[in-house]
Amino acid sequence: MKKLFKYILILFLIFVALAVWKPEYFVSAPVEPVFTIVVPESGNPNQEVGVYESAQGFSGSFDIVDEADGRGSVVTIESLRTNVDGSHAVVPFGVNYGGTGTFIYLGLFAYSETDGWMHLDSFALGDRVAVDSVRTRTPVGEEGNIVVEYRIYGTSQAFSEDPNEPAIASFVIDREQLLPRPIYDGSIN
Numbered sequence: 537m538k539k540l541f542k543y544i545l546i547l548f549l550i551f552v553a554l555a556v557w558k559p560e561y562f563v564s565a566p567v568e569p570v571f572t573i574v575v576p577e578s579g580n581p582n583q584e585v586g587v588y589e590s591a592q593g594f595s596g597s598f599d600i601v602d603e604a605d606g607r608g609s610v611v612t613i614e615s616l617r618t619n620v621d622g623s624h625a626v627v628p629f630g631v632n633y634g635g636t637g638t639f640i641y642l643g644l645f646a647y648s649e650t651d652g653w654m655h656l657d658s659f660a661l662g663d664r665v666a667v668d669s670v671r672t673r674t675p676v677g678e679e680g681n682i683v684v685e686y687r688i689y690g691t692s693q694a695f696s697e698d699p700n701e702p703a704i705a706s707f708v709i710d711r712e713q714l715l716p717r718p719i720y721d722g723s724i725n
Contacts, residue, residue: 570612572652573612573655576631583598585610587610594611597610598610610631616669620709623647625653627653629658640662642714656712657713662688665686669684670685682706683707685704687701
C-alpha cells in the first residue's frame with residue numbers, strides 16, 4: 537500500500553510540474569552581440585556578423601556566399617581595442633573566409649546605447665599579420681590620428697613562421713571613415 541501511495545504521489549507531482557511548466561522558465565534572455573561587423577570582401581556587401589563574448593574571446597561566424605556549406609569566422613583582437621573618443625573605437629579583427637589564411641583588418645566602430653558597437657569602416661592590414669599595438673597620437677594640425685604597429689611576412693619568409701618584418705600604418709578618422717596617412721618621420725610617438 538505504501539508503494540502504491542508513493543507512485544500516485546510521484547505521478548501527481550509530475551502532472552503538476554507539467555501543468556505549470558513553461559519553456560521560457562528555462563530559456564535565458566537573448567544575448568546581444570558585443571560588435572556588429574560588416575564582413576569585408578565577403579561577396580555580400582550586407583554580410584553582417586554579430587560578434588559575441590565567449591570563454592575563447594570575441595568571435596562570430598557567417599555563411600560564405602560561394603560555398604553551400606562554407607562558414608567563415610570573425611575574431612576581434614579585443615586586447616588592442618583603442619578608444620578614440622567617447623563614442624568611437626578602433627579594433628583590429630581577423631576574418632577567415634574558410635581557407636588557411638586569416639585576413640587582419642583595422643575596424644572603426646561607433647557606440648550607441650541601442651545598437652552597441654557598430655562597424656563603420658575597415659582597412660585591410662594583410663593576410664596573417666601580427667598586430668603589436670594600436671594607439672592614438674596627435675601631431676601638429678591633425679586630430680584623431682591612429683597608429684598601428686604590426687609585423688608582416690618578408691618576401692622569402694615561410695608562412696609556418698611568425699611574421700617578422702615591421703610595418704606601421706597611420707590613419708585619421710574623417711566623416712566616420714578610416715583614411716590612411718603617411719608617416720613622414722617614422723616616429724610613433
